[in-house]
Amino acid sequence: MLKYILKRLAVAIPTLLILIIFSFILMRVAPGGPFNSERPLPAQVLANIEAKYGLDQPWHIQLWEYVVGIVTRFDFGPSFAYTDRTVNDIIAQGFPVTLTYGTWSFVLAVTVGCLLGIAAAVRHNSWIDYFAVGTSIGAQVLPNFVMAPLLVIVFTLWLHWLPGGGWRGGQLPYVIMPVIALGTSYMASIARITRSSMLEVLSSNFIRTARAKGLPSSQIIIRHALKPALMPLLSYLGPAFVGMVTGSVVIDVFFSTGGIGQLFTNSAFNRDYSVIMGITILLGALTITFNLVVDILYAWVDPRIRY
Amino acid sequence: MVLRPIRVEAQADPTNVDDQSYLTATKSRSLWADAARRFFRHIPSVVSLVLLVLVALFAFTGNFFAVWTNSEVDWSVLGRVPELGAPSLESGHYFGTDDLGRDLFARVVQGSQISLMVGIVGAGIAVIVGTVYGAVAGYFGGRLDSVMMRLVDILLSIPYMFVLILLLVVFGRSISMLFIGIGLISWLDMSRIVRGQTLSLKQKEFIEAARASGAGHFTIIFRHIVPNLLGIVAVYATLLVPQMILTESFISFLGLGVQEPLTSWGALIAQGASNVMYGTLWQLLFPLGFFIVTLFSFYFVGDGLRDALDPKDR
Numbered sequence: 046m047l048k049y050i051l052k053r054l055a056v057a058i059p060t061l062l063i064l065i066i067f068s069f070i071l072m073r074v075a076p077g078g079p080f081n082s083e084r085p086l087p088a089q090v091l092a093n094i095e096a097k098y099g100l101d102q103p104w105h106i107q108l109w110e111y112v113v114g115i116v117t118r119f120d121f122g123p124s125f126a127y128t129d130r131t132v133n134d135i136i137a138q139g140f141p142v143t144l145t146y147g148t149w150s151f152v153l154a155v156t157v158g159c160l161l162g163i164a165a166a167v168r169h170n171s172w173i174d175y176f177a178v179g180t181s182i183g184a185q186v187l188p189n190f191v192m193a194p195l196l197v198i199v200f201t202l203w204l205h206w207l208p209g210g211g212w213r214g215g216q217l218p219y220v221i222m223p224v225i226a227l228g229t230s231y232m233a234s235i236a237r238i239t240r241s242s243m244l245e246v247l248s249s250n251f252i253r254t255a256r257a258k259g260l261p262s263s264q265i266i267i268r269h270a271l272k273p274a275l276m277p278l279l280s281y282l283g284p285a286f287v288g289m290v291t292g293s294v295v296i297d298v299f300f301s302t303g304g305i306g307q308l309f310t311n312s313a314f315n316r317d318y319s320v321i322m323g324i325t326i327l328l329g330a331l332t333i334t335f336n337l338v339v340d341i342l343y344a345w346v347d348p349r350i351r352y
Numbered sequence: 353m354v355l356r357p358i359r360v361e362a363q364a365d366p367t368n369v370d371d372q373s374y375l376t377a378t379k380s381r382s383l384w385a386d387a388a389r390r391f392f393r394h395i396p397s398v399v400s401l402v403l404l405v406l407v408a409l410f411a412f413t414g415n416f417f418a419v420w421t422n423s424e425v426d427w428s429v430l431g432r433v434p435e436l437g438a439p440s441l442e443s444g445h446y447f448g449t450d451d452l453g454r455d456l457f458a459r460v461v462q463g464s465q466i467s468l469m470v471g472i473v474g475a476g477i478a479v480i481v482g483t484v485y486g487a488v489a490g491y492f493g494g495r496l497d498s499v500m501m502r503l504v505d506i507l508l509s510i511p512y513m514f515v516l517i518l519l520l521v522v523f524g525r526s527i528s529m530l531f532i533g534i535g536l537i538s539w540l541d542m543s544r545i546v547r548g549q550t551l552s553l554k555q556k557e558f559i560e561a562a563r564a565s566g567a568g569h570f571t572i573i574f575r576h577i578v579p580n581l582l583g584i585v586a587v588y589a590t591l592l593v594p595q596m597i598l599t600e601s602f603i604s605f606l607g608l609g610v611q612e613p614l615t616s617w618g619a620l621i622a623q624g625a626s627n628v629m630y631g632t633l634w635q636l637l638f639p640l641g642f643f644i645v646t647l648f649s650f651y652f653v654g655d656g657l658r659d660a661l662d663p664k665d666r
Contacts, residue, residue, distance in 0.1 A: 060506045067515070071522045186647040188598055190605040190618070194625030194636060202629060209629070215504070291513040291602075298606055299625070310606050313521045321521065324513040332511050 049344055050085055057333050062327045065115070069108050072318045098123065121323035126315040134321035135308055140327075142212055143293050143304035146220055150228035155282070158232040159275065162239025166247060166274075167266060177236050184233030189292040193226040194298040210301040223296045231285045238281055243274040274347075279343050283336040290328050387583070390660040394398055397532045397548055397656025400649035405592075407646050411464035420455030423613035429453040434631045439638075448622075448634040451627050466527070466616040467597050474596030475589045477535035479517060482542025483585055487573050489543070490550025501547065504540050512537045513602070520608050527610055530603070534596055545588055549581050583661035590654035594647045601643065615664030617643045 086094070095101045099110060114120040121132035173240035187195070200222060201209035213219050246252065247270055255265045294306030301307065305324060312320035374594065392398055420426065426445070429436045430453035437449035441455075447456035490502040523529050554577065562576050592632040601611040601618025610616050617639050624636030 056502065057509075060509050063506060064510050064515075068518055071518055074522070094496060110429070182648075182651075185651055186594075186644045188602070190602060190625075191621065191640060191643070192626060197625075197632070198636075220622060232382055287511055294513070295605060296604065309517070310608070313517055313608060316521065325511070325518060327515060330510050333509050334581060336509055 046344070049343055053337055053340055057337050061326075061330055062112075065112060065326055066108065068322045068325050071290060072322060073104055073107075095251040098125070115326065122319045124312075124317055124320050125315035126312065126320070135320055136305065136323060136327060137306045139303060139305040142302050143297065143306065144322075146223040146227065146296070146302070146304075147289055147293055149220065149224045150231075151286065154232040154235055154285065154289075158235025159239050159278070161232070161236040163243055163266070163271075163274070164244030166238065167262075169244065170343075172239075177240055179265040181233040181240075182238035182342055184206055184230040188230055189226050190295045190299070193222070193296065194227055196222050197290060197299075210299070210312060212302045212304075219302075223300050223302055224337050226299075227289055227292050227296050231288060234285065235278060235281065238278055239274065242277045243270065246270045246274040250292070276343075276347055279339060279346065283332075285338045286339075287332045288333045358425075376623075383583075387657075387660040391656050394656045394659060400652035400656070403645055403649045404439050404653065407464065407642060407649070408468060410642075411461060411468055412659060414461035414464075415458065418455065418458040418461060422454065422458040422615070424454065424458075424594065426455065427645055437632065439634050447638045449633070450623060450635055451630075453633065456620075456635060456638060457635045459620060459641060463615045463617050463620050463639060464642055466610055466614060467618070467643075468638050469589050470530065470600040470616070471593040471597040471650075473531050474534040474599075475592040477531075478538040478542045478592050479585055479589050480539075481535075481582060482539035483546050483578060485539065486543035486546025486548075487577050490547040491554055491573050491577060493551075493554075493571070497547070501544070504508040504543055507537070508540050515602065516599070517606075517608055520603065523612050525608060529613070530600065530609060534599055538592060538596060540583070542588055544594070545584060546581055549584055550577055553577055553580055587658045588655060590650060590657055594650040594654075597643075597647065597650075 055172050085091075092101070099107055102110075111122065114122060119133070122131055122135070124130050124135055127135070161173075161177045161180075166172055167175040182183045200207040207222055209222075211219055252265060252270055255269050260269075293304060294309055296302065297304040297306030297308075297311055305328075308320065309315075309324045312324075364602050413575030424436075426443075426449055428442075429445075429449050436443075437445065437451075439446060439448040445455050445457065445461055450456055450459060485500065485504075489497045508536070516537070519533045520529055557570060559576055564640060567575070599619065600616060602615045605622040607619070608638065609619060609623065620639035621636065621643060624632070624634075624639060627635055
């Protein structure tokens, strides 16, 4: 097990380094620096600013400083567009928002998706089964950027139940629509995966044996069928997490929640390189870590898997 | 899958001397003809295919029917779009106008072109690069395989949406950059699927026979392995197209995709969505309708192709 974890780490760390170096190089080859404005700065001023941000150093030293800063001090450097703030300040402002509704979406998607999938498989070919299959097909063509405006039309414009945007420190009415818009398509995918794997498990021999022994249905499902049925789901959690992280960009922009996605697109428009890089690396690190944890969990839960 | 009874062709009666038909051999059915028959028997896939053809026709011939061009501003509507910009036949704005008074019909036609093109080019890159990469990795195996696949693993674990946005920010937003960015990532899954298939294919006797008869590696890969992969590649390519369209729409929704006056479904949906509170619902619903119908159709066609071509389900 330890060997497996080490082996996985041996992939994860280079991946992260490649991501950092790649985005660093991209930023350096970009035409136009962060201080190229329509009215060119006097040469001396420009040189002073570049010296302040270390841009006058050779690029390999800049890269080294950047990586060392992140690894040792968790320091992503100063923001280029908002000169009085560091990237850390900006991230610290947006990240809690994204984390709040992201966590809720994830929990909602997993619990509701699992329950729906299990119910659909247990009551195969019933209305709940058709409902689960129907929503999972629908969700494939209703990604978050389609869900979000549709939800606003229904709940804000027609029913006047929920505010169409804003965050207000995460009060409940402001959280509901982002959570639903972000989580629905993943909930549907989870329901579909759970349903098909549950159906497979329920038709296997050991379940027939359990039925033959006369165990009650509920006990068969909870004690016998649940664990093997949920195993394939574990490997979907990684992609689902990645999808939610990227989806949060749309949610932030559409609902103006002020999360990390809004900061990301704002700095993309401002060409605020250090913020874009910081967010890309932070989210990259998050997804890589999450995938690592899921893979290790998978190997731990399913003893048949040995790499 | 339900087992279908094998259809017995009407047998010629050998005792009837006049009937010579029993002398002609039964016409052989190729793998693809078989698959086509199975596909066309599946009604939802056929309906979806027809819908796709209609969307494509709309995208590439719609301009002949448009009264306005996609960048022309209708000054009589400007400023009063919620009242005057609604879809109507007499003004020539079949789909209404957008908030700047531009004809939505022409813009949807143009957006459909971009979105379909992104989908098809993305899937095309995936087919070419992914097939060759996966087939080479799977065929040669060993250290080359593990290095190549480790690279794919690493690329897959990078949150590519952010990298794509990064690329677009750094190199400026343009269609060619969008194609490059989408092409960079689209082939990864395909190469994994192809590699898996190649691994099992290369154990087969006909590959051994080809090797025994002196065929080189290049010939074996391109003459014997790749043609046998085409079925599964076709299925995944069809399922990739909607994913590419989704990716592009996502980027364009954020305003980081194609640039005005060009547009795409994602950009149109974003504009429609942001104006929804002014009561101009058509600005959202027309592009959204095309988007949903196309995605649905691609998924159904993909499913139908999978049923028709997947040898496991036969």
